[in-house]
Amino acid sequence: MKKWIYSFSIPLFAIGLAACSNDPSVDNHPKEQVVPPPNENATTNDDIISKGDSGNKSDDGNVQDMNVKKLMDNFPYTKFDLEIDYAPDIEYDYEYEEKDAGSGSYRAELNDAIHDKKLKGAEAFQSLYTLMQEVRIDENTAKEDAIQQILDTFQLDTNYTKFDLEYTMKNGKKIEFEDRK
Template structure:
């Protein structure tokens, strides 16, 4: 009788071990495939996303940063800017608009996101930060800047058309000074 139970137990144990197996190849492969797919979609513009050209030499914040969200890396990069808040809204005649936000909050967290109706792109978090940071970083805006020149710099940096109907830019500088540009045409 013991012999009748031994065979099924051995088979069941073998199946359990085979099912467990070495999971390293199974876990790594999909992760690499996902990363490759994200990279490919960003490069080719698939999935409604379009890569935004940044300045050369800028490094991206990795989504698998030590804190799991990339907040530490984003905060360090934001602290190197002259601005703690950058909020841009540009509207066009055909009900299309471009909105972007990059903000270092008082609790040290970073909020990043943008929506580009003209290109059908909407990103938030690290992906948005990696697109916006190089663009905002190249701007040299000051509270005493000429409004027309500054608007031109922003439109150029973000590769936006200059036939806007409404333009709004809110900046908060590292010293707490707030500066706003608003133009309706």
């Protein structure tokens, strides 16, 4: 009988020691947990400026960005509107319009069903600015030359059904090219 008592008392003693442990992973009193007060100096998500928020205020492609003002000053167009249709549901549409050069205010938007790309605001303008560095069209450019430069630069197919380009130079001169196939 003594062996029987010893065989139960040793495991019971081991369980009792484990229950009285100071091991922090064991929660002996869950109601007595101390929750630290919020740190007033801690950074919240509202305080963090994400990479995408560079101070630009964009609303549906409308942007006011003083960092882009330098690029706008070097961009020869105050308005650039390109629309190329390939099929009823496939089009390439790039719109840029300078609202106020002094404040860096503009609207830019790209809807590209061919390359499955949509950009608005600063991203759309930066893309257009980069692409247009290679294009040399002005008020004296012939229609065929302007169309070919745009298609080559934007890597677009010549088998379009409608090509419509309208742009305004910094000097106020408006130019429009339209072609249908």
